[in-house]
Amino acid sequence: MKEIFINSRRWFAVLAAMLTLLGGNGLARAQASLPQVLRISTENTAEHVQTQAIARFARQLERASDGRLEVRFHHSARLFRDRDAIAALTGGKVEMVVPGMWQLDRYVPDVGLYMLPLFYGRAAEQHYAVRDGEIGHMVSRRIESDLGVRVLGRWLDLGHAHLYFTDAHVSRHADLAGLRVRIPGGAANRGRLEAFKAEPVLIAWPDLPNALERGQVQGMLTTHETVRSAALWSKGIRFGFEDMEYFAQYVPMINARFWNGLSEELRQLVRDTWDQVVDAQREAAARAQREARKVLLERGVEIVKPDEKVLAQWRHIAGKQQPALVHEIGIDPLLVERAQQVVDQR
Known part of the structure; x- marks a missing residue:
C-alpha cells in the first residue's frame, strides 16, 4: 500500500512537471508571436520636416514587418526632450531617438567636428562630402562604441542654421557683438559665436518661445524651416542673418539591447527602411528651407545674406579659435585634418 502511494505521488509529480513544461512552452510561443514594440522619441512638432520623415519611416517599417514590429512614434517632446533623449535611450526607457547632432558632442566629442569653424559658410555639398564618406562612417562608429547604441545609417537633414533676431537688425558680423543668442547646444556652436563677440545662451527648444517673449535673448541660432514651423515671427523674430553657421542634421540611434534582440532579417529591414527615407527627406528638407524663407519674407522678416567673400573672411577669424575648440571638446585632430583636406x- 505504501509503495502504491509513493508511485502515485511520483506520477502526479511527473504529470505536474509535464503540464508546467507544456504551459511554459505555450507561454513562450505566445510571447514569441507578440510584436516587438519600437518606441521613437523626437522633440520637433508634427509640422516639422524631420517629424514628417520619421512618421513615414514608422508607418513603412510597421507595415513591412508584417506584424513583427509595433512602432509607436512620439513627437513634440511627448516622451523626452532631445537633451534628455540620449540618456533615456541608453537607459532603455525608449528604443529609438533621432536628436540633433548638437546634442551629441558632450557624449561623443568627435561629433563636434561638424560644427567647427572650418565648415562655417560652406555649401551643403561640402558637408555631404565629409559626412557621407569615410570620415562620417568613422564618426558614426564612434557614436556606437562610446554610447553603446546602433546608428541606423545616413543622417537626416535639417539644413543650414542661421541667426535670427527680435529687435537687433544685424546686417554685418560686427553687429553681433554683445548680443545674447540662443543656441540649441554644441560647444563648437558656442565657440564660433564667441569668436564673433556674441554671447551664446543654451536654451532647450520647448523653452525658446517664452525666452524670446521675455527678452531673455535677442537672437537665436536655428533654420528658416524651424522658424516657420513654430511661427516665431509671432514671438518677436523680425530679422535674419543668413550666414550658414553650420549644417544641421539629426542622428538616428537605436538602443543596443533592443537591436540585439531583433532577428538579422528584422535588422536588415530596419536599416533598409531607414535608408529608403533619407534621400526623399533630404530633398524635402532643402525644399522646406527654400519655401520657409519665402514665408519669412512674406511675414515681414528682413533677411540679410553676406556674400561668399565676407563669409570666408569670418571663417578665417573664427578659425583662429579652432585649435582651442578642438582641444576643449576633445575632437580627434586627425579627423579635423582629414575633413579640412x-x-x-x-
Missing part, C-alpha cells in the same frame, strides 16, 4: 578639394 576634403572641403579644400571641393
Whole structure:
C-alpha cells in the first residue's frame, strides 16, 4: 500500500512537471508571436520636416514587418526632450531617438567636428562630402562604441542654421557683438559665436518661445524651416542673418539591447527602411528651407545674406579659435585634418 502511494505521488509529480513544461512552452510561443514594440522619441512638432520623415519611416517599417514590429512614434517632446533623449535611450526607457547632432558632442566629442569653424559658410555639398564618406562612417562608429547604441545609417537633414533676431537688425558680423543668442547646444556652436563677440545662451527648444517673449535673448541660432514651423515671427523674430553657421542634421540611434534582440532579417529591414527615407527627406528638407524663407519674407522678416567673400573672411577669424575648440571638446585632430583636406578639394 505504501509503495502504491509513493508511485502515485511520483506520477502526479511527473504529470505536474509535464503540464508546467507544456504551459511554459505555450507561454513562450505566445510571447514569441507578440510584436516587438519600437518606441521613437523626437522633440520637433508634427509640422516639422524631420517629424514628417520619421512618421513615414514608422508607418513603412510597421507595415513591412508584417506584424513583427509595433512602432509607436512620439513627437513634440511627448516622451523626452532631445537633451534628455540620449540618456533615456541608453537607459532603455525608449528604443529609438533621432536628436540633433548638437546634442551629441558632450557624449561623443568627435561629433563636434561638424560644427567647427572650418565648415562655417560652406555649401551643403561640402558637408555631404565629409559626412557621407569615410570620415562620417568613422564618426558614426564612434557614436556606437562610446554610447553603446546602433546608428541606423545616413543622417537626416535639417539644413543650414542661421541667426535670427527680435529687435537687433544685424546686417554685418560686427553687429553681433554683445548680443545674447540662443543656441540649441554644441560647444563648437558656442565657440564660433564667441569668436564673433556674441554671447551664446543654451536654451532647450520647448523653452525658446517664452525666452524670446521675455527678452531673455535677442537672437537665436536655428533654420528658416524651424522658424516657420513654430511661427516665431509671432514671438518677436523680425530679422535674419543668413550666414550658414553650420549644417544641421539629426542622428538616428537605436538602443543596443533592443537591436540585439531583433532577428538579422528584422535588422536588415530596419536599416533598409531607414535608408529608403533619407534621400526623399533630404530633398524635402532643402525644399522646406527654400519655401520657409519665402514665408519669412512674406511675414515681414528682413533677411540679410553676406556674400561668399565676407563669409570666408569670418571663417578665417573664427578659425583662429579652432585649435582651442578642438582641444576643449576633445575632437580627434586627425579627423579635423582629414575633413579640412576634403572641403579644400571641393
